Every structure is written in structure tokens, then in C-alpha cells.
Amino acid sequence: MIGLTSSTPAFRQVCSGCARRIRLPTSVSAPVPRRSLAAGPRTLAPFSTVPLAYDLHEPAKPVADKQTSPIIIMHGLFGSKKNNRTINLILTTLHQDLRNHGESPHEERHDYTAMAADVADFIRQHGLKESTLIGHSMGAKTAMTLALHEPDLVANLVAVDNAPVDARLASDFARYIQGMKKIDEAAVTRQAEADKILEPYEKSLTIRQFLLGNLHRPAGGSNAQKFRVPLHILAKALDHLGDFPFKDPGEVRFVKPALFIRGTQSKYVPDEVIPLIGQFFPKFELVDVDCGHWVISEKPEEFRRAVIEFLEPKE
Structure with a gap:
């Protein structure tokens, strides 16, 4: 930059x-x-x-x-x-x-x-x-x-x-992971579906679009979108990312x-x-x-x- x-x-x-x-x-x-x-x-x-x-x-x-x-x-x-x-x-x-x-x-x-x-x-x-x-x-x-x-x-x-x-890391990040996990569980095929699930966890459209930028379609034939980031690893790391x-x-x-x-x-x-x-x-x-x-x-x-x-x- x-x-x-x-x-x-x-x-x-x-x-x-x-x-x-x-x-x-x-x-x-x-x-x-x-x-x-x-x-x-x-x-x-x-x-x-x-x-x-x-x-x-x-x-x-x-x-x-x-x-x-x-x-x-x-x-x-x-x-x-x-x-x-x-x-x-x-x-x-x-x-x-x-x-x-x-x-x-x-x-x-x-x-x-x-x-x-x-x-x-x-x-x-x-x-x-x-x-x-x-x-x-x-x-x-x-x-x-x-x-x-x-x-x-x-x-x-x-x-x-x-x-x-x-x-202390802002509580927003733990909330984001909760919403992102819900999206993974729902096996959405369109980003609009994912955004609707995430909206209760984050009101800002800009931030939701930022988070949803991590979605992709894994190889293997399924049309479902999943998060590229390992949510389980990042969820465990949150308590220490403020350190x-x-x-x-x-x-x-x-x-x-x-x-x-x-x-x-x-x-x-x-x-x-x-x-x-x-x-x-x-x-x-x-x-x-x-x-x-x-x-x-x-x-x-x-x-x-x-x-x-x-x-x-x-x-």
C-alpha cells in the first residue's frame, strides 16, 4: 500500500x-x-x-x-x-x-x-x-x-x-463464527442464502460480505458452499488472539x-x-x-x- x-x-x-x-x-x-x-x-x-x-x-x-x-x-x-x-x-x-x-x-x-x-x-x-x-x-x-x-x-x-x-478480543468475532458454522451446517448453494443466515449475527452488510468472501465450493461434485477457513481451529484460538x-x-x-x-x-x-x-x-x-x-x-x-x-x- x-x-x-x-x-x-x-x-x-x-x-x-x-x-x-x-x-x-x-x-x-x-x-x-x-x-x-x-x-x-x-x-x-x-x-x-x-x-x-x-x-x-x-x-x-x-x-x-x-x-x-x-x-x-x-x-x-x-x-x-x-x-x-x-x-x-x-x-x-x-x-x-x-x-x-x-x-x-x-x-x-x-x-x-x-x-x-x-x-x-x-x-x-x-x-x-x-x-x-x-x-x-x-x-x-x-x-x-x-x-x-x-x-x-x-x-x-x-x-x-x-x-x-x-x-480482550471483541465478542463480535465469536458471534461471527457461530453464524458461519450455521451456514456450513445449512449446506447453502447461493451466497444470498448464506447472507440471510448471517444477518442476525452481523447487521453490517459490508462486514457480512467480507466474511462471506471466505465461502467456496470444495472439489467433489457437491454444489454446497463451505467456508475455506477452519472454523474449529479459529474458534479455539479466539481466547488468545487478543494476547x-x-x-x-x-x-x-x-x-x-x-x-x-x-x-x-x-x-x-x-x-x-x-x-x-x-x-x-x-x-x-x-x-x-x-x-x-x-x-x-x-x-x-x-x-x-x-x-x-x-x-x-x-x-
Whole structure:
């Protein structure tokens, strides 16, 4: 979600240290077999990671003989790599499906340490350098976790409407899962049927359409639509998705640039947590946008301008 041209100083800053141009397939689902991350000082955890599906969006006018180090965009709960594709991007971007979402594999473990390890593994496998991480909600905490644990993999960070704190997840998400389970049980064949079932659980048509974007028709001949996301796994994970794996900013900090964008009508980044953000991310900037939790879709131009300004070189 960057609007910089490849000739600006900001582009060179984002891509400093790059030696070659990225060449990845434009869309990948499960690109490599799963493997275990060996425990060590530069890895997140000694558990199995999953290969992340992604879409690659390259600039229309790439810079010859230069690598454009990518912006990695991570969605929130129930989202996918299909989200936010309409925002004009000029730099190379990778829209990822986090584990248990979109076309990425399902795995019983679903927490921020595991999701960050998946992204770290992806960055290493593809030899990416100086990446910019942009994450919304669940994706924001995933990006923060990775930046704090393995700062060498990250050039800078944009966290959208979430903070590095333990907080109770909104009850809306549990309600959504209840409605989505009802849809799976009903074996609907049309989205209009699914929407009618979901309406008592969520009045907003926009949010219902967002959730129903996870429906698909599994292979096998049946015309019934099912949710692509594993509802049973996400339901079990809800109690912990409000948590943040780091508790003590005296032990770990990310000292590179970080931008926090919050919706002023959202409750996820209250004023009282701002000092803690500054302790974990001492070079952070804060931008307020007059909207709710869904900042990028509600106010896409304000979001884009905030990121552009953040990436521009400072005087």
C-alpha cells in the first residue's frame, strides 16, 4: 500500500542493501513442503511452519537492474490476500494468506508466534531483504511479533489498528463464527442464502460480505458452499488472539521506524497504550484516521497518504 515512485529517495531507503531484483511467481498456493524451524538465536520457535500462499504485485514501470524490496501485507482475522488489492501500489508488494486463511495450509496451532514464524520462514526462503511489513489487526500483531523477535528481517513496520498489548478480543468475532458454522451446517448453494443466515449475527452488510468472501465450493461434485477457513481451529484460538507474546519492553525493542495507524472510532489502540507502544517501538509515529477498525477499507486514501509520508525521507 505504497504510493512512492521507484526514483524517490524513500524507495532507495526501503531497498537499501538489495543486490538483485525479486522474481517470484505472481500467485502461489503452498509453494514448498512444510519444514520445521530449528531452534536457535535467529529463529522464532522450534515448531513446524506452513508455506504461505501469496499474490505478487509488481510496479508497472520497474527500475532496471535494481531489486525492489517488497512490502509484505498481512490481513486480519477472516481476511485473505485478496483484501485491499484496489489501493494503488507502485512498489513491489506481496499480499499473503496467513496460516488457516485463504489458500494457505491449515494448522492446529494459531497464535502470533506461529504466524510470525511462517512469515520469517517465507522471507528467508525467498531471500528477501529490507522488507516493509504492513499488517491490519491480527496481521498487525503478527508483524509486530516478527519485528521484535527478528529485526534483521524487517526494514520498517506499519501496524494498522492494533497495539503490542494483551487485550480482550471483541465478542463480535465469536458471534461471527457461530453464524458461519450455521451456514456450513445449512449446506447453502447461493451466497444470498448464506447472507440471510448471517444477518442476525452481523447487521453490517459490508462486514457480512467480507466474511462471506471466505465461502467456496470444495472439489467433489457437491454444489454446497463451505467456508475455506477452519472454523474449529479459529474458534479455539479466539481466547488468545487478543494476547501479545512480548510482555516486557525492557527486554526487547524494535529500534527502526514504525508507523501505527488507528481508527479513532475503534477501541483497539486507546490513548493509555501509547506509552507502551513507544517503549517497544521507540521510533514510532502515530496517525489517527476518523473511522472504525477497518481502516484500510473505510478510508483507503487517508491510509495510503499516511504510509507514503511515513516512507518519505526525514529531514
